[in-house]
Amino acid sequence: MSKLRLSFLLPLLAFAVLALFGAIALYSTLSGSRDPAQLPSVLVGKPAPQTTLQRLRQRDQNNDNSVTLTEFRGQPLLVNFFASWCAPCRAEAPALEMISKDITIFGIAYKDRSEDTAEFLQQFGNPFQAVGMDIDGRNGIRWGVYGVPETYLLDRNGVVVLRHAGPITRGIIENTIMPALEDLGS
Amino acid sequence: MIAEFGHFALITAFILSLAQSVLPLFGAARRNIPMMLVAPAAAISVTLAVILSFSALVWGFITSDFSLALVANHSHSTKPMIYKISGTWGNHEGSLLLWILILVIYGGLLALGGRAMPIALKARILAIQGMVSASFMAFSLFTSNPFQRLSTIPLDGKGLNPILQDPGLAIHPPMLYLGYVGLSMAFAFAVAALITGEVDRMWAKWLRPWVIAAWCALTCGIALGSWWAYYELGWGGWWFWDPVENASLMPWLAATALLHSAIVVEKRGQLKSWTVLLAIMAFSLSLVGTFIVRSGLLTSVHSFASDPARGVFVLIILLFAVGIPLALYAWRGPQLFTTADFTLTSREGALIANNMLLIVATAIVLLGTFYPLGLEMLTGARITVGPPYFDATFNPVMALLMMIMAIGPVMAWRHGRTTRLRPVMICAIVGGAIACLALLSFEVGFGIGPLVALGLIGWLSASIGADIWLQLRPTKSADFSAKLKRLPRDVIGMWVAHFGIVIFMLGAVGDSLFNSEQVVRATPGDVIKIADRNVTFTGIQQVQGPNYQAIAAQLEYRDEAGNLFAVLTPEKRIYSAEQQTTTEAAIRPTMRGDDYAVLGDGDAQIGYALRLYYKPLISWIWGGAAFMAVGGLIAIFGRQRIIRHQNVAITGLAASDSHMTAASLSKGGKG
Numbered sequence: 001m002s003k004l005r006l007s008f009l010l011p012l013l014a015f016a017v018l019a020l021f022g023a024i025a026l027y028s029t030l031s032g033s034r035d036p037a038q039l040p041s042v043l044v045g046k047p048a049p050q051t052t053l054q055r056l057r058q059r060d061q062n063n064d065n066s067v068t069l070t071e072f073r074g075q076p077l078l079v080n081f082f083a084s085w086c087a088p089c090r091a092e093a094p095a096l097e098m099i100s101k102d103i104t105i106f107g108i109a110y111k112d113r114s115e116d117t118a119e120f121l122q123q124f125g126n127p128f129q130a131v132g133m134d135i136d137g138r139n140g141i142r143w144g145v146y147g148v149p150e151t152y153l154l155d156r157n158g159v160v161v162l163r164h165a166g167p168i169t170r171g172i173i174e175n176t177i178m179p180a181l182e183d184l185g186s
Numbered sequence: 187m188i189a190e191f192g193h194f195a196l197i198t199a200f201i202l203s204l205a206q207s208v209l210p211l212f213g214a215a216r217r218n219i220p221m222m223l224v225a226p227a228a229a230i231s232v233t234l235a236v237i238l239s240f241s242a243l244v245w246g247f248i249t250s251d252f253s254l255a256l257v258a259n260h261s262h263s264t265k266p267m268i269y270k271i272s273g274t275w276g277n278h279e280g281s282l283l284l285w286i287l288i289l290v291i292y293g294g295l296l297a298l299g300g301r302a303m304p305i306a307l308k309a310r311i312l313a314i315q316g317m318v319s320a321s322f323m324a325f326s327l328f329t330s331n332p333f334q335r336l337s338t339i340p341l342d343g344k345g346l347n348p349i350l351q352d353p354g355l356a357i358h359p360p361m362l363y364l365g366y367v368g369l370s371m372a373f374a375f376a377v378a379a380l381i382t383g384e385v386d387r388m389w390a391k392w393l394r395p396w397v398i399a400a401w402c403a404l405t406c407g408i409a410l411g412s413w414w415a416y417y418e419l420g421w422g423g424w425w426f427w428d429p430v431e432n433a434s435l436m437p438w439l440a441a442t443a444l445l446h447s448a449i450v451v452e453k454r455g456q457l458k459s460w461t462v463l464l465a466i467m468a469f470s471l472s473l474v475g476t477f478i479v480r481s482g483l484l485t486s487v488h489s490f491a492s493d494p495a496r497g498v499f500v501l502i503i504l505l506f507a508v509g510i511p512l513a514l515y516a517w518r519g520p521q522l523f524t525t526a527d528f529t530l531t532s533r534e535g536a537l538i539a540n541n542m543l544l545i546v547a548t549a550i551v552l553l554g555t556f557y558p559l560g561l562e563m564l565t566g567a568r569i570t571v572g573p574p575y576f577d578a579t580f581n582p583v584m585a586l587l588m589m590i591m592a593i594g595p596v597m598a599w600r601h602g603r604t605t606r607l608r609p610v611m612i613c614a615i616v617g618g619a620i621a622c623l624a625l626l627s628f629e630v631g632f633g634i635g636p637l638v639a640l641g642l643i644g645w646l647s648a649s650i651g652a653d654i655w656l657q658l659r660p661t662k663s664a665d666f667s668a669k670l671k672r673l674p675r676d677v678i679g680m681w682v683a684h685f686g687i688v689i690f691m692l693g694a695v696g697d698s699l700f701n702s703e704q705v706v707r708a709t710p711g712d713v714i715k716i717a718d719r720n721v722t723f724t725g726i727q728q729v730q731g732p733n734y735q736a737i738a739a740q741l742e743y744r745d746e747a748g749n750l751f752a753v754l755t756p757e758k759r760i761y762s763a764e765q766q767t768t769t770e771a772a773i774r775p776t777m778r779g780d781d782y783a784v785l786g787d788g789d790a791q792i793g794y795a796l797r798l799y800y801k802p803l804i805s806w807i808w809g810g811a812a813f814m815a816v817g818g819l820i821a822i823f824g825r826q827r828i829i830r831h832q833n834v835a836i837t838g839l840a841a842s843d844s845h846m847t848a849a850s851l852s853k854g855g856k857g
Contacts, residue, residue, distance in 0.1 A: 008519035011463060012512035015470075018556075019505055022477070025559055026497050052792065066792055136758075136767040138787055 043160040048079070048152065049142040053132025056109065056117055067132045069106070069158065076184050078105045078177070079152040080128070080168075081140060083112040084120035086148045092167035093124040099173050100127035103181060107131040110140050110148045153177060155184050189254055192242025193333035196283075199235035199290070200323040202228050206293075206316030210309035211381075222309035226297035229312050232319065233294030240274075240287045243332050247274045252343055255334040256280060262343040264733040265351070272356035278496065279332035281359055285476075286322050288360070288367040292396075293319065296371065303392055310378035311371075318370050321503045329499050351761075354414040362407030362434060366472035368400025369437060372444060373469035373511070376462045380514040383521040385458040390451035393465070395822045397448060401441045402818035408434050409811035420769040420784045422703070422799045424807055427576045432555040433475030436548050440468035443544035446537050454599060456534060459522035460541070463515060470508040471548070476500055478555075528600045536594030543587045550579045581635070588642045588691075591684055592649035595677075610652045617648020639695045647688045650681055675824015683817025690810025696779070696803025709793040717800035719781070720744045726794065727755075734759040739785045739794060741772070756785040756796075775805045 043049070051069040069079075080096060082089040096105060107128035109117040114133055121131070134140055143152070153162040162180045164172060206228035213221025243256075247270050252258040260277045261270055269276075275284040293315040300308055326332065375393045379385045411434065416424040425431065444464040450457045477500040528534040554571045592614045596606045621644025622637055657673065660666045670678075704716045710725040722742040729736040736759040743752040754772035761768070774781040779802035786795030 004520050004523060005516075008459070009516040011467075012509070012516050015508055015512050019501070019509070021556070021560055021563065022501055022504075024563055026501055028563070054789070136760075136787070138767075 043144060043152070044163060046160060048154055048158050048160050049139070051108070051132070051139050051142070053108065053134055053139060056114055056121075056131040056133055067106075067130045072104060072106055072129070072154075073158055074156050076103055076156055076181055077154040077158075078103050079108065079143075079154060080105055081108045081110045081134075081143070081145050081148050081150045083110045083148045084116040085112065088167040089120075089149045090124055092149055092169070093127070095168045095170055095173055096127040097125050098170070099168070099177065102178070104129045108134050108139060110134050110145065111137045151177075153180055153184075188242050188245050189251065189333045189335070192239040192246075193331070195235045195239035195242065196323065196327060196333075199232045199239065199286075200320060200327060202232045202235065203290075203316045203320040203323060206232060207313050207320055210313040210316075214306040214309045214313075214381075217306070219305065222305050225309040225312035225316075228316065229290070229293040229297035232316070233290045233297075236283075236287050236290045240283055243280060243283060244271060244274050246333075247271060247280075250343065252341075253335055253339045255336050256332050258336055258340050258343050260343065262733065266732055268353070268356060269351045275359050276355075279326070279330040281363075282322065282326050282330055283332050284360060285363050285367060286319060286326060288363050289315070289319050289322065289370060292367060292371050296396075300392065306382075307378060307389070310381055311374045314374035314377045315370065318374070318507065321506070325496075325499050325503065329496060352414060352418055354410055354418070358407060358410040358414055361403055361410055365400050365402075365404025365407050365441075366434075366437060366475065368396060368403055369441060369465075369469040369472050371396035371400065372441075372465040373507075376465035377511050377514065379462055379522075380511065380518045383518040385451065385462060385522050387452050387455050390448045390461065394445065394448045394452060397441060397445045397465075398818045398822050401438070401445055402815040402822075404434070404438045404441060405811050405815045405818070408438055409808050409815075413808050416804075417771050417773055418768075420771045420797075422701075422771075422782055422784075422797070422801065424697070424804065427554070427571075427573050429478055429555050430475075432551050433471075433478045436551050436555075437468050437472040437475060439544050439548040439551070440464060440471050443541045443548075444468050446540050446544075450534055450537050454528070454534060456524055456526065456528070457538070458524060459515075459519045462519070462522060464541070466508065466511045466515065467548075470504070471552075473500070473504050473507060477504055531597070532601055533594065533597045533599045536590055536597055539590050540587060540594065543583050543590070547580055547583045547587075550576070550583065554579075577635075585638055585642055588646050588687065591687070592646045595680060595684075596649070596653055606653065606656045609656060610649050613652035614645045614649035617651075618642065618645035620644055636695060636699050639691060643688055643691050643695065646684070646691075650685055650688070654681060676821040679817045679819070679821030679824060681817070682820055683814045686810045686813025686815075686817060688810070689806050689813055693803045693806030693808075693810060696806065697801050700779075700802040701804075702800045704796075704798045706796050706798075707788065707793040708796050709790075712793075714796065714798060716798045718746050719800070720746075720748075721783075721798060723794075723796065726790075729757060731759065734761045736760065736770070737785070739783070739796065741783050741796075741798075743774070743781060752781060754781060754783045756783045758785050777805065778802065780804050 048069060053067055055065055055067040078099065082092075099105070105128050107130070109131055111134070112120075113135075117131065117133065121128075132139075137145075143150075149167050151164045151168055152160055155161050161184065162176065164176065168177070206225060209221050209228075210225035212218070213224065245251075246254045246257050247261055248267070250257065250261060250263045250270065252261075256277060256279050257273075260280070261273045265273065273280075275281040293312060296308070296315070297312060372393060375389065375396070379389060408431075411431065412424045415426065415431075416422070444461065447457050447461045447464055451461050477497060526534075554575050558571055593607070593611065596604055596610045598604045618641040622641045624644075625637055625640045657677075658666055658669050660669070664672070702717045704714055706712070706714055708714060708723045710723055712723045714721045714723065720743075722744070724740040724742055727738045727740060729738050736757040738755040738757045741754040741756070742750055743754060744750050752774045754774060756772040757770040759768050759770055769784055769786075772783045779800060782799040782801055784797040786797060788794030
């Protein structure tokens with residue numbers, strides 16, 4: 001009989017374990033130590049998605065009104081998703097300006113209007129070689145962008161090496177992006 | 187004013203349901219009839235109060251009362267009326283109120299009906315129902331008040347997420363909730379049984395219609411959700427093994443197991459403790475589903491309104507609603523234990539196998555859904571579990587289930603052998619073999635998976651056909667209609683539902699084997715070849731909708747002979763109020779297969795991205811689900827007819843056995 005009793009206790013024990021897990025997961029989500037949105041990019045190690053975008057009209061204007069990712073092949077490339085409506089994007093502008101001396105940056109304006117993007121660049125500086133307009137965010141989906149700003153480092157063959165979600169800071173440039181870039185150079 | 191009235195009605199309902207959950211339990215314990223009678227009276231009053239409260243909220247949405255925070259955040263004056271109404275439950279607070287509404291309606295229905303039930307049992311069941319309603323009302327009132335007013339009234343609302351502005355989604359949540367919440371009835375039955383430690387065959391007989399009803403609604407709800415994902419998300423898929431989909435599939439699997447195991451309790455008085463446990467599990471899984479969706483613990487395409495703080499409340503409800511019954515189960519369960527009086531090769535054996543497989547399937551889905559979360563907490567690693575895992579684990583289990591589904595119904599209780607067993611088995615084997623040969627004749631190189639799937643389709647459909655023929659074939663003593671009349675309705679319901687599985691499988695197999703897909707960048711005038719059709723892209727048009735603007739591609743479909751048979755116009759819509767874009771796939775559904783077209787990015791210079799699919803038989807997937815639900819309905823209404831004829835007196839006070847014998851006598855030895 002005691003063995004029988006024990007087997008009737010099993011569902012409760014199993015539930016207790018599951019509930020404990022749920023509580024811990026919820027607690028860490030609430031306390032901010034865990035962010036369900038921050039998944040590693042599945043793109044790392046894979047070629048970046050094909051991206052052809054409407055080009056934002058800029059000072060060094062040529063007549064071609066679309067811009068393709070493949071144009072930048074042959075050199076390492078930083079792809080930066082940003083938007084004029086996003087505050088952290090303003091915060092990362094100086095850092096991007098700094099790193100633009102070491103690497104070409106392709107900016108993708110995510111869910112933004114061209115006028116606003118142009119104004120944003122005028123106000124906070126334009127570190128980008130070219131800016132493509134991802135007006136409906138479809139390219140963002142293809143890249144797996146969770147939110148702006150998000151930055152990807154591509155090697156000379158267009159393969160994604162690194163992904164950083166959130167604003168770029170001096171520390172991230174020094175500790176993450178530059179080392180990865182040096183690895184690519186060697 | 188109306189909103190305040192609705193808020194007041196909800197508070198009243200909350201207080202009443204507290205009374206409903208406490209007094210009847212005391213009454214039942216002390217055999218105090220007036221206290222027990224509080225239960226139905228309170229349940230009906232609560233139902234009325236919540237109906238008023240919900241109507242007040244719907245009224246706010248209909249009249250676009252933007253002084254209500256909820257309306258201002260989720261509605262817009264230019265929205266079509268149907269989406270204003272469905273906007274009521276297109277958000278967390280409103281959907282919670284809908285959940286409560288359905289919950290109390292179930293309680294009210296039981297209070298009004300169930301006349302044959304012993305009064306003590308009914309009082310206990312309604313008390314448990316009251317506890318569940320009270321917790322959810324507290325959830326609504328204390329953390330997510332739908333009647334919150336704004337101090338500054340905006341000129342217009344923020345709109346409803348455009349992806350939710352869709353007829354399929356207007357009825358999908360109510361259907362799904364009807365299923366989720368319906369399982370709360372099974373839960374209340376189970377807990378009431380655990381309080382007394384008594385389960386008898388009548389208990390199962392009263393329980394089953396509720397389970398089948400919930401199961402039907404859940405089937406429809408899941409099918410609608412899958413249909414919506416198919417045509418709205420524009421990926422051409424119909425099931426993504428997404429956490430939220432899994433959250434609805436798990437209670438469905440458990441409810442399927444429950445409605446089968448309840449048959450064993452009803453007909454044979456066996457598997458009592460197991461059935462009680464299943465009932466608790468089924469409802470727990472639907473609470474888990476709510477927990478996942480509302481807490482944002484897992485990321486999903488379906489979670490539109492997630493907030494970890496709400497998760498805390500649902501987790502607390504979950505702890506009480508599952509923890510206490512399972513503790514009761516550990517205490518009372520052994521009392522319900524019966525020693526098996528049947529062999530493994532019997533109807534009971536087949537139903538136990540059915541239950542085992544369904545529970546394994548539930549566990550597989552549970553593991554696949556929560557494993558990433560658990561692993562992350564233990565090691566910090568982040569992984570995603572996708573279709574490959576489910577294909578490799580879930581599908582074989584379902585295949586075994588289909589094997590048994592063909593044989594189980596023709597086995598006899600206890601010992602197993604019937605005269606029908608051998609001919610049905612032979613038919614099933616022949617049917618399976620023919621289906622396999624048919625597949626092989628198509629083309630070589632199909633894998634083992636499709637071969638097994640098609641074999642099973644043949645196996646199952648042949649066995650159902652043979653069973654129908656053997657049971658209904660005209661003989662000298664009785665012709666077809668006489669035999670049909672004599673047959674219990676739930677047997678007919680079972681045939682229809684099982685045949686629904688065959689239809690569903692045909693759709694799934696047809697789509698996965700013969701699906702063709704073309705992704706092109708096209709300029710007007712281009713011709714794209716897909717399957718045996720030629721599609722001409724003739725151009726782009728501007729479309730002005732009620733609350734959106736769109737560009738639509740014109741696609742002319744011609745068959746091999748060059749005859750135009752359809753024009754499809756996939757759209758890309760821009761909703762001005764919400765500043766969002768959605769893709770509207772154009773679908774031409776037919777019995778043979780669907781033409782499916784999606785318009786992507788592009789402009790006149792570089793051309794437009796077009797994704798075209800031809801999906802053979804895919805609509806059979808939802809047709810199959812409809813068959814299953816209809817089968818369930820036949821079983822319920824067939825049973826209602828029998829139950830109505832029983833005028834069992836309210837004598838449940840003394841002992842449950844006295845009324846049981848009376849009822850089973852009047853049942854006339856059915857089954």
